Amino acid sequence: MSLDWLAPAERIQTLPPYVFAHLDQLKAKAREQGHDLIDLGMGNPDGATPQPVVEAAIKALQNSANHGYPPFEGTTSFRRAITKWYDRRYGVVLDPETEALPLLGSKEGLTHLAFAYVNPGDLVLVPSPAYPAHFRGPLLAGGKVHSLMLKPENDWLIDLAAIPDAVAQQAKILYFNYPSNPTAATAPREFFEEIVAFARKYEIMLVHDLCYAELSFDGYQPTSLLEIPGGKDIGVEFHTLSKTYNMAGWRVGFVVGNSDIIEGLRTLKTNMDYGLFAALQAAGESALQLPDIYLEQVQKLYRTRRDFLIQGLGELGWDIPKTKATMYVWAKCPLGMGSTEFIQKVLEKTGVVFTPGNAFGLGGQGYVRISLIADCDRLGEVIRRLKQAGIRYQPEAVVSSSQ
Ligand SMILES: *Cc1c(COP(=O)(O)O)cnc(C)c1O
Secondary structure, three states: OOOOOOOOOHHHHOOOOOHHHHHHHHHHHHHHOOOOOEEOOOOOOOOOOOHHHHHHHHHHHOOHHHOOOOOOOOOHHHHHHHHHHHHHHHOOOOOOOOOEEEEOOHHHHHHHHHHHHOOOOOEEEEEEOOOHHHHHHHHHOOOEEEEEEOOHHHOOOOOHHHOOHHHHHHEEEEEEOOOOOOOOOOOOHHHHHHHHHHHHHHOOEEEEEOOOOOOEOOOOOOOOHHHOOOHHHHEEEEEEOOOOOOOOOOOOEEEEEOHHHHHHHHHHHHOOOOOOOHHHHHHHHHHHOOOHHHHHHHHHHHHHHHHHHHHHHHHOOOOOOOOOEOOEEEEEOOOOOOHHHHHHHHHHHHOEEOEEHHHHOHHHOOEEEEEOOOOHHHHHHHHHHHHHOOOOOOOHHHHHHOO
């Protein structure tokens, strides 16, 4: 029977296409053609969850006290582990009762926060490029998204001074994310001070996504919004265990910050889910309690891959500055090529998968994101294949000088 009388809600129909779904089709086609795919497209860590976390999960799984519905707001024990971790990492003291909330992965919370706060027609400021949930959440909730175009000449930082006064006056929420997925850009502390002042002036809720707080290199320590005086008065910060602890499949994240904002999200969530399985909260707790040596090992792994890939791409004409954080390299497409055209060419000729920058919004056009989710042997193979296929970066200067 055909359900042609049944249309999905407009909020789904009007969403921009999800580029990752299209990418899946392209990958399937390349596999059919016999390519040995090297998939550097997703932000899905390739490593195993640390053994102490797996063991804590097994132990918690065997305790029947964990088998019922968990408390809506998360277990006291996990919330305490979160606030202790915040104090240890950032010197920020938070109330585990009201200022920390476990999430079913941070993507869930980032999206539901929009449902808790955005009325149809409300204006939300979101950088472009951005992590898709930052604009898809507000769009699903019926909001209007005003894109803040990020530019390489501004080191991919939001240019707050370029936001028209009328737009800032109307805006209700601003999402942002440093260290950034996809650009790998980091923001200096002064930027956080400026954005807090901006948000206070215009009365805008700040939503900071600090998913890559731990994946930082060369002594760089990312800033928390909550470290900034006044930050907690107007904002919240999202974290995930997916990336740092190789736990993407477990779905454990949390939000911390302003208690009123968190209360709104909690109220919405009590109507939609029952909170995170208590055994997973126990596992999350053990992850946050891992000694710093674990973090150092993960950081070293990504730093080594970063150096290796940037060096290899350098031999092919790309001049990419060393990123101070994240698990991504953000590279410009060869001159005159759009993101989609370039990733298709790379996939067809080499079987290597990059993410087109426009998957993250129009501001990512002309770039690709490369995830550091393969070991150096495989990354070496990527460079060899690109070389063999004659895929290089042509700097603009070469073209213009030959005019
Ligand atoms: C990976 C990622 C997330 C999603 O994390 P989950 O906790 O797995 O949902 C959120 N924000 C950014 C910027 C990410 O890169």
